[in-house]
Amino acid sequence: MTKTPLTISQTQEGLIKKDFSAVELVDSYLDAIKQKNPKLNAFLTVSEEVAYQQAKATDRAISELGKTALQKYPLLGCVVSHKDLFLTKGIRTTAGSKVLENYIPAYSSSVVSRIELAGGITIGKTNCDAWAHGASGENSDYGPTKNPWNENYVPGGSSSGSAASVAANLTLFATGTDTGGSIRQPANFCGVFGLKPTYGAVPRYGVVAMASSLDSMGHFARTTDDIKKIFDVTKGQDFQDSTVVNGPFATSASRLKIGLPKEYFVKGVSKEVEESVRKATKLFEQQGMEIVKISLPHTKYAISVYYIIQPAEVSSNLGRYDGVRYGAERQTFGAEAKRRIMLGTYVLSSGYYDAYYLKAMKVRSKIIEDFDNAWEEVDVIIAPVSPTPPFALGEKSSDPLKMYLADIFTVAGNLTGIPGISVPSGFTKEGLPLGFQLLGPRFSEQVLFSLTQLYENASVYKPRVAPQI
Amino acid sequence: MAMSKLSKKDVEHIARLAKLNLTPQEILKYQKQLSEVVSYVSELSEIDTSDIEPTSQTTGLTNVVRNDEVKANGLTQKEALSGTEETYNGYFVVPMVLDNKDL
Numbered sequence: 001m002t003k004t005p006l007t008i009s010q011t012q013e014g015l016i017k018k019d020f021s022a023v024e025l026v027d028s029y030l031d032a033i034k035q036k037n038p039k040l041n042a043f044l045t046v047s048e049e050v051a052y053q054q055a056k057a058t059d060r061a062i063s064e065l066g067k068t069a070l071q072k073y074p075l076l077g078c079v080v081s082h083k084d085l086f087l088t089k090g091i092r093t094t095a096g097s098k099v100l101e102n103y104i105p106a107y108s109s110s111v112v113s114r115i116e117l118a119g120g121i122t123i124g125k126t127n128c129d130a131w132a133h134g135a136s137g138e139n140s141d142y143g144p145t146k147n148p149w150n151e152n153y154v155p156g157g158s159s160s161g162s163a164a165s166v167a168a169n170l171t172l173f174a175t176g177t178d179t180g181g182s183i184r185q186p187a188n189f190c191g192v193f194g195l196k197p198t199y200g201a202v203p204r205y206g207v208v209a210m211a212s213s214l215d216s217m218g219h220f221a222r223t224t225d226d227i228k229k230i231f232d233v234t235k236g237q238d239f240q241d242s243t244v245v246n247g248p249f250a251t252s253a254s255r256l257k258i259g260l261p262k263e264y265f266v267k268g269v270s271k272e273v274e275e276s277v278r279k280a281t282k283l284f285e286q287q288g289m290e291i292v293k294i295s296l297p298h299t300k301y302a303i304s305v306y307y308i309i310q311p312a313e314v315s316s317n318l319g320r321y322d323g324v325r326y327g328a329e330r331q332t333f334g335a336e337a338k339r340r341i342m343l344g345t346y347v348l349s350s351g352y353y354d355a356y357y358l359k360a361m362k363v364r365s366k367i368i369e370d371f372d373n374a375w376e377e378v379d380v381i382i383a384p385v386s387p388t389p390p391f392a393l394g395e396k397s398s399d400p401l402k403m404y405l406a407d408i409f410t411v412a413g414n415l416t417g418i419p420g421i422s423v424p425s426g427f428t429k430e431g432l433p434l435g436f437q438l439l440g441p442r443f444s445e446q447v448l449f450s451l452t453q454l455y456e457n458a459s460v461y462k463p464r465v466a467p468q469i
Numbered sequence: 470m471a472m473s474k475l476s477k478k479d480v481e482h483i484a485r486l487a488k489l490n491l492t493p494q495e496i497l498k499y500q501k502q503l504s505e506v507v508s509y510v511s512e513l514s515e516i517d518t519s520d521i522e523p524t525s526q527t528t529g530l531t532n533v534v535r536n537d538e539v540k541a542n543g544l545t546q547k548e549a550l551s552g553t554e555e556t557y558n559g560y561f562v563v564p565m566v567l568d569n570k571d572l
Contacts (some may be wrong), residue, residue: 049483077509103552105550106544106551199526199527213526239535240541243528243533245530307506307509308510314528315487319488322488324555324562324564325549327552330490341487342489342503343506345486345487346507347507349482349486359512359518361523361525363513363521364523365523366518368524368527370497400506401509402503415527
């Protein structure tokens with residue numbers, strides 16, 4: 001086979017009709033990885049052996065059970081790449097850091113196990129900013145990932161390789177983690193869908209922790225239907241992560257109110273980004289949705305709250321890396337990890353705790369209050385994902401503060417624990433992806449999906465693969 | 470807004486707390502960069518939070534408990550030790566934390 005299908009339903013239809021076998025599917029993906037990865041640097045490890053084992057099991061299941069195999073295995077034959085933060089039993093897991101260069105986990109994360117049990121095929125582990133610290137992919141200790149639409153631009157971060165691997169069709173879907181925008185922003189920069197679920201919807205067990213009150217486990221795919229099917233597999237209690245509950249999930253109504261927060265359309269937002277979000281808003285309006293202007297007054301403080309709480313939790317979580325049980329010694333940490341450990345240690349240290357950490361936790365309450373007030377008026381919020389389209393490699397990497405400000409429209413979703421989804425909506429004049437995000441109250445994923453599906457139908461959306469670079 | 474400047478001594482103190490051995494160049498670099506970030510986030514002092522409760526997590530859950538029953542099998546001793554070559558009789562070998570004079 002030459003072209004791999006772009007959606008779960010096309011993949012499974014092809015397998016059931018025996019247009020191709022799962023082994024042939026894996027052949028094609030591995031060929032594409034071999035061809036494109038040297039330039040893209042999206043994969044850190046390719047798990048060829050595991051992929052073929054799982055592909056053979058898939059082909060056996062189809063020949064034994066036929067179409068009914070899909071009831072037992074909802075992701076049957078679906079090839080997945082995992083961000084290298086997800087532990088995969090027997091497959092190297094680096095977190096993008098040299099500290100874990102030789103770490104082979106003895107167990108798999110809940111998300112990885114669930115996808116495998118559902119029939120998914122693990123093709124490899126993707127590059128990311130080390131420990132998920134970054135908004136461009138440039139903080140990886142293994143070199144930056146390139147944007148598949150233009151190799152001089154960043155793919156976004158921290159789930160850089162996951163987003164790029166989907167955009168370049170090196171996998172059917174990919175997992176990611178979103179602590180301050182690390183799924184929504186790279187999805188936006190690479191022109192694919194990216195879901196950051198409600199905090200507490202998907203277990204974090206077995207994923208290298210960044211900031212434990214903010215980390216959210218999600219995924220990248222090319223359609224709402226795929227995003228939804230994957231979420232159905234990954235969500236729900238695993239009894240290993242005590243923050244996870246089984247909903248209840250809100251259901252969608254036919255006429256929804258969509259909030260347009262004025263604080264997200266300010267100076268510093270690129271014209272092309274703003275126009276594309278307004279165009280999407282217009283389309284929702286034409287489809288019968290009510291657009292309501294709202295205000296989230298503490299938006300401008302979200303970055304400061306985030307860059308206190310997140311490094312504080314980072315410094316605590318990275319304290320475990322002592323080089324004794326696994327991994328290398330602490331001097332192996334890269335520059336950004338050291339910077340965040342230092343910043344976090346400072347804001348938690350005696351004499352500064354009240355002024356910084358406690359203060360940030362209180363302003364976090366104010367930001368939550370803003371959103372709670374908004375949910376009194378609207379069902380969801382539409383906003384830009386990032387103030388700019390993808391930026392050039394090297395453009396911000398020497399100025400940490402400048403890079404931190406790239407997270408300005410995504411961090412509030414993490415501080416408040418709400419779900420968000422990035423939707424691709426076109427391209428800039430230069431051919432770089434544009435998009436928007438929808439945010440909703442906790443456990444409103446189904447409402448978000450109903451709207452993104454509506455957007456796909458109304459805009460006659462078709463998944464696109466990035467040109468070969 | 471006043472620039473919250475970290476001194477070289479502050480940076481050395483934090484590095485010690487975080488168990489990071491920094492080079493003199495790194496100390497200078499982080500002194501500048503951390504000062505910039507800390508000075509930026511100091512904008513939060515503008516907000517009146519006198520009657521606001523802090524938020525540490527967003528689930529609304531408290532004291533999640535379960536019955537004290539073993540469900541998972543956990544790791545075998547071999548698996549638990551598989552991340553290092555520095556083992557002795559089924560134990561981890563750790564670096565010495567005391568000097569000979571302390572013994």
